[in-house]
Amino acid sequence: MGRRGDPRPGVRFLLLGLTLPALLLTQACARPGHTEHPHTASPSPSPTPAADLCTHLIAHWSRKVLDGTTYGDYQSMGLSTGQFEILRDVVDAARVVKRRQGEPAADELIGRQARQACTERYRYGTPTGGSWQ
Template sequence: MADGPSPKATSDVDLCVSIVGHWSREVLDGRGYGDYQSMGMSGGQYDILREVVDSARAARRKGAGNIDVLVERQAREGCTAWYRSGGPGEGPWR
């Protein structure tokens, strides 16, 4: 058995950012919305997704160039704030 560094655990915020970022790009590229459960998201993550997509669409209309940077930044801000305030509740939809 090889000794080496243990794999790093992904934080809740980083996982949220990854999920929200992925689905935001899918939606912005026209590959559609599903319901939050089919996307593997909680209701709170889905709320963040909708805010990110709305902002990205508005930025595109204004001619913004690199939407990926905006998506990443807003997903991180939304997820960080969400987990700071408690993150998911007791039901799977939160």
């Protein structure tokens, strides 16, 4: 404990710990040409369009189903009923292509059909009705 009237050493350290960053921030913002505001949030990225998200999910899970490395139902995959219908159609077509032309051709077909079906599904916005729409 210090002399009478002096704050305790811990309090001085706390005051210095709180004051020093504030002074440094003030000095940094006072530089000429400094236009950034410390409390201004950077813009958040724009949301992924529904058709792009659908395409990514359908292509990912279609490849997993085709390889036999997935389990569960459409809900565990994060798909709606409509998206799962697209997945089933894509996987059925990809199985035929994989058997006849090989895995690279099936992979290409998955990407193409997922994009086409998802673009059609979300052409007029988010579909309504059904499980998870």
